[in-house]
Amino acid sequence: MRATTPPRRLRVAVIAPLRYPISQPHAGGLESSVWNQVRTLRARGHHVLLCAVAGSDFLEGGPAEFTLPPVVWDDEAEATDTTYPAGYLDRALPALDRALTWIAEHADELDVVENHCLHGLPLSRAGDLGVPVVSTLHTPALPDLLEHHARGPEPRSRFLAVSEHTAREWSAAGIESLVLPNGVDTDRWPLGPGGDDLVWTGRLVPEKGAHLAVQAARRTGRKLVLAGRVGDVGWFRREVEPLLDSQVRWVGELPQQELAALVGRSACALVTPVWEEPFGLVVAEALSVGTPVAAFDTGGVAEVVGSSVGAGLVPMGDAASLGRVAEALAVRAAETPGLRARIRRDAVERLSLDHRSSVLEQLYAALPASPVRDGVPA
Helix, strand or coil: CCCCCCCCEEEEEEEEEHHHHHHHCCHHHHHHHHHHHHHHHHHHHCCCEEEEEEECCCCCCCCCHHHEEECCCCCCHHHHHHCCCCCHHHHHHHHHHHHHHHHHHHHHHHHEEEECCCCCCCCCCHHCCCCEEEEEEEECCCHHHHHHHHHCCCCCCCCEEEEHHHHHHHHHHCCEEEEEECCCCCCCCCCCCCCCCCCEEEEEEEEHHHHHHHHHHHHCCCCCEECCEEHHHHHHHHHHHCCCCEEEEEEECCCCCHHHHHHHCCEEEEECCCCCCCCCCCCCCHHHHCEEEEEEEEHHHHHHHCCCCCHHHHHHHHHHHHHHHHHHHHHHHHHHHCHHHHHHHHHHHEEEHHHHHCCCCCCCHHCCCCCHHHCCCC
């Protein structure tokens, strides 16, 4: 990422998801996207405040109201990415409401609120903040978000979607959005040398299908390295841990630099979502380092793959076909001089974070001032 001079200095409040800190190692693709978005916008000269749980980066200098309660599990065996500890929302939602009230009381100090929260409260309050709100759709259409948006006063939030697939899902539920794919800081994901082993990265949860990556890898005879945070301890212990051996290793969570190095020295990345994946950041990251990708064709994955010469798609759940495609890609990349560099060039052109940030700057600069802030009836 290169610092640049922005066309106009923007004042942005970013609302992160509840649950995990916005810090490294990133809990998942959503947290990584928010972390990189804040860092990049600041590097481009904008004034950016982050509202996120305690332990997040970028909270220094912000209002105390923007530090939200973290999730703490009494028993780690109960931890999942889809539930909260008993009583957590009773603490977190009032704290989030106070943060939104701070925004409303300081509306003249902000140009836009960038909302990534997966709870609907920012949507139901968007109309009374006095600042335009732009919410990014990172998930399938969630009933809670739809209900909060519908009952909020005008002017309601505007929406961005991370893929055409996600935009279509939300459009069917009555929400229209502009498609702006997630981006990768391609300077932090540099061209790698490749290698012999396969790699799988991401959250270790049922919908990411790591156990199917193991099946595919065994068909190739290559070793597989799994890297990522366990987001469902029970599932991991039942479905993945018994598969670990001398051929399949789990290296846990890795800082971004180590993760990029691991993917860059791999023969092929396996991407195995078994749900309608809204985007697929791990695809973009692998292509950025020049590593071929063999992936299940589901949700927005095909959009991230695009016309890359270094990727192959198979039907979701077909581990046998995934193994065959992965082996073919690995052999081709090893035997074709310059192929990894071509894979990276395409990724830089289509999926760079700098490109996404430039589009965001234009969008935010063009937003009309909030009628609430200007004292004009909505």
